[in-house]
Amino acid sequence: MRCLLALCVGAAVCFGAIDSARAAETASGSVRLKDLGRFLGRRDNMLVGYGIVTGLSGSGDAPRNQATRQAMQNLLSQFDLVVPVEQIQSRNVAMVMITATLPATANVGDKIDVNVTSTGDARSIAGGTLIMSPLRGPDKRVYALAQGPVTVGGFRFDGNGNLRQKNHPTVGVVSEGGTVEVPVRAELVADNGHLDYILKNADAVTSERIAARINESMGSGAATSLDPETVRIRAPQNPGRLNAFVAFIEGLSVIPDVASRVIINERTGTIAAGGDTRISPITISHGDLRVSIDTEYTASQPNFIGIADDSVRSLIVGNSRLGVEEGDQHVAMSYKQTTVAELVASLAKARVNTRDVISILQAIKAAGALHADLVVQ
16 A cells, blocks of 8 residues: 555656646747647648539529539439430539548548539529539549538528628538548658658757757757758657657757747738847937818909909919927837837837837838848738
């Protein structure tokens, strides 16, 4: 009993230490490698196909759509029904394109979502059912079959010249309507016996930090930074330990190096910047000056009214007034060295509106004091 109690206490201390270490890494700004990139070979696969949606209430393709009529004839011929193309006049069917995303690893029988989009002149595919259709990859091989009721997040109703529409009723989803028919496996290990880790955002400093972190955990020479985007890792000798090896690598944490960048959206007045984006010593003077010109027109009538003489005419005289008004918001500040966050906070205290803050940041960038990329959307 004492041994069991000691074992439980030891396990609790061990897991507590692991949780404390992870909490410390999170607090220090560390990010898991799983969130910074992926292993080369692990990728999604695009599938595409075409099919027929049936059961529409007169909102399908028009009879003049030859592609839909031909597709319906091909479908009916599979059930030993010979129907001439000219006799297919129904508006209860629509020809659609279907797309899906096959995960990097999939087994036979796995379910995937299927997107359905109309390719003809159908007004709506709401309430329809997708008939079994193949989904092919770039190699023309069938990887999945799609079938099921179509869910549309909109509607379209018209009658007597009145129209009511919400969203796009010609686009829908068959939730888990695709069934995988061919298993797929991600090939992570290259022929040279290495794994290549690819960063989402290429950065030379982050790439070097990742290689150093892996070498610190697995020994010198386990990883090498090839370029700002790729870190090459030596694969384990036993293929059966590959999944555990990848899980261990993805669980490691590093502090990524982030390029200083200020994002400005002038339409919405939004400013987004890293908290450590630096600004060199600068002086800012900002005022609100309004200039207005008002013109008043008056008519000058001659004394002899009613005398028919071409030389006597009315005269239009314009009197203009120029007004200059200086607003209450006048800001003059000097900063020895600060960040964008501190600058925006101090300008907000001075009641400078967001659009004026955007103008100030653009002026600071033009002056060469803002050490970050200024991206205006």
